[in-house]
Amino acid sequence: MAEQDNLTEFSKGIFKYNPLFVLVLGICPSLAVTTSVKNGLAMGGAATFVLVCSNLIISLVRASIPREIRIPCFIVVIAAFVTMVELLMKAYLPSELNASLGIFIPLIVVNCIIMYRAESFAYKNKPLASVLDGAGIGLGWTLSLCLVSAIREVIGAGTFFGIKLSKSYNPASVMIMAPGAFIVLGLLLGFFNWRKLRKSETAMKEYMKND
Amino acid sequence: MIKELILIIISMVFVNNFVLSKFLGLCPFLGVSQKTSSAMGMGIAVTFVMTITSVITWIVYNYILLPGDVNIVAKVFPSIRETGLIEVLKTTSYILVIATLVQLVEMMMKKMVPALYDSLGIYLPLITTNCCVLGVALLNTTDSAKHLGFLEATVQGFGAGLGFTIAMLLMSGIRERLALVNIPQPLRGVPIAFICTGLMALAFFGFSGMVQ
Numbered sequence: 310m311a312e313q314d315n316l317t318e319f320s321k322g323i324f325k326y327n328p329l330f331v332l333v334l335g336i337c338p339s340l341a342v343t344t345s346v347k348n349g350l351a352m353g354g355a356a357t358f359v360l361v362c363s364n365l366i367i368s369l370v371r372a373s374i375p376r377e378i379r380i381p382c383f384i385v386v387i388a389a390f391v392t393m394v395e396l397l398m399k400a401y402l403p404s405e406l407n408a409s410l411g412i413f414i415p416l417i418v419v420n421c422i423i424m425y426r427a428e429s430f431a432y433k434n435k436p437l438a439s440v441l442d443g444a445g446i447g448l449g450w451t452l453s454l455c456l457v458s459a460i461r462e463v464i465g466a467g468t469f470f471g472i473k474l475s476k477s478y479n480p481a482s483v484m485i486m487a488p489g490a491f492i493v494l495g496l497l498l499g500f501f502n503w504r505k506l507r508k509s510e511t512a513m514k515e516y517m518k519n520d
Numbered sequence: 521m522i523k524e525l526i527l528i529i530i531s532m533v534f535v536n537n538f539v540l541s542k543f544l545g546l547c548p549f550l551g552v553s554q555k556t557s558s559a560m561g562m563g564i565a566v567t568f569v570m571t572i573t574s575v576i577t578w579i580v581y582n583y584i585l586l587p588g589d590v591n592i593v594a595k596v597f598p599s600i601r602e603t604g605l606i607e608v609l610k611t612t613s614y615i616l617v618i619a620t621l622v623q624l625v626e627m628m629m630k631k632m633v634p635a636l637y638d639s640l641g642i643y644l645p646l647i648t649t650n651c652c653v654l655g656v657a658l659l660n661t662t663d664s665a666k667h668l669g670f671l672e673a674t675v676q677g678f679g680a681g682l683g684f685t686i687a688m689l690l691m692s693g694i695r696e697r698l699a700l701v702n703i704p705q706p707l708r709g710v711p712i713a714f715i716c717t718g719l720m721a722l723a724f725f726g727f728s729g730m731v732q
Contacts, residue, residue, distance in 0.1 A: 384648075415654070502708075
């Protein structure tokens with residue numbers, strides 16, 4: 310029973326509460342860094358690390374944080390982990406990757422997803438559940454970043470993960486610039502809405518038939 | 521000098537608009553842009569906080585974080601004179617400055633201009649987690665770009681806020697019209713707002729190259 314609960318805690322972040330496509334949170338970095346799949350993966354990994362660690366710490370010390378000052382406490386915990394991730398990435402990842410992520414690594418501090426999970430989950434739940442929740446939401450976000458960046462990279466640069474796909478394709482570079490990002494995300498959100506609407510319509514029809 | 525400052529403002533409003541070309545501050549941009557009046561209020565509040573944040577983070581950066589003789593902390597702890605605190609404390613100190621500042625602005629407004637305070641309501645505390653405020657602080661003090669002077673940093677903060685306000689106002693105008701037209705069901709709400717933003721960004725793209 311308990312195992313089942315933990316599994317749902319993890320998997321809900323990927324589909325049911327997907328942070329980008331269902332909750333529409335963390336839009337700024339999702340658009341800014343998704344010019345290539347590599348960038349998307351790096352950003353997703355960094356945010357997942359911060360999310361898991363901050364969820365764990367907040368959930369461990371939640372009893373001693375007074376309700377009135379919880380937001381500043383969350384911010385300090387998150388900022389500490391963001392600094393760690395920033396220094397780690399500077400030390401171990403190639404410098405061109407760091408340059409393309411730029412100020413969006415320190416900006417993880419104000420990423421609404423992390424604040425939202427701290428406030429609505431880690432502050433109320435046990436450490437293990439909070440870690441799993443952080444990992445699930447982080448993975449869900451990373452996957453959605455990969456989806457957006459795959460579309461943008463394939464159309465906008467004609468490559469996937471840095472590998473050229475076709476010789477004859479002339480890339481539409483507007484897709485890797487600002488306007489393309491907004492339009493791709495808008496259409497993707499529309500697509501997921503359309504699927505949800507269609508699902509609820511079929512459920513309604515089934516219900517009518519059985520009635 | 522004046523010419524340079526004007527160029528910074530034009531660059532921040534049109535060429536490097538925070539929302540439309542740097543992807544900063546999208547959450548309030550989509551969340552508060554349904555009505556022109558609230559968009560205006562949010563824009564003013566953000567511009568105000570961004571300008572003051574630029575001032576204070578510039579002072580923190582130059583006199584507390586950077587290594588060297590002017591570092592105030594180094595006078596007490598001489599060991600940090602060589603390294604400074606820039607690597608480890610940048611993000612944390614900026615976000616604390618912003619959080620404190622927003623709280624202060626909120627308290628001051630409540631006492632001094634209660635009418636404006638009431639009209640801004642919940643938007644004020646939300647500015648803390650608005651990424652364009654932290655974004656402007658970080659951009660003002662990145663090591664790679666040329667070292668900005670005090671006045672330039674302040675004007676850059678103000679210009680970025682102005683750019684945000686203009687983008688918000690344009691968007692709210694579009695969304696007020698969008699509420700009246702027949703849009704395909706799945707695209708209603710946020711998706712169509714994104715697509716419109718994309719078209720706006722395309723238009724603003726025309727300004728690129730105008731100012732370096």
